[in-house]
Amino acid sequence: MLDWIHAGSPARGPGTVRRPFRLDLPENTMPLIHVQQTPGKTAEQKAELVRELTDAYVKATGAKPESVWVTVQEIGTDSWSIAGETLAARAAKR
Numbered sequence: 001m002l003d004w005i006h007a008g009s010p011a012r013g014p015g016t017v018r019r020p021f022r023l024d025l026p027e028n029t030m031p032l033i034h035v036q037q038t039p040g041k042t043a044e045q046k047a048e049l050v051r052e053l054t055d056a057y058v059k060a061t062g063a064k065p066e067s068v069w070v071t072v073q074e075i076g077t078d079s080w081s082i083a084g085e086t087l088a089a090r091a092a093k094r
Helices: 043-061 087-093
Strands: 004-006 020-022 032-037 069-074
Touching: 032 043, 043 069
Parallel strands: 032 069
Antiparallel strands: 004 020
16 A cells, blocks of 8 residues: 655656655555446447446455446547557448
């Protein structure tokens, strides 16, 4: 767990006071399950995905559901590539 993070930036120059602050995170704030997918799923489908991923992790590890973080990030097909070609370009060839 991270106990301290130093505020400030080397870009601010010499003489800058770096003030540490306490990052108080509960011991059980992990895991973070991060899903990256192309757009197109409904809000209901994403909600079901989040529920099922959480349930599966809880079942497998005995963790508390409130300790499981899930994010869903949608990445456009023009920003996702396989073998040097975007998914949009691959779809256009079909």
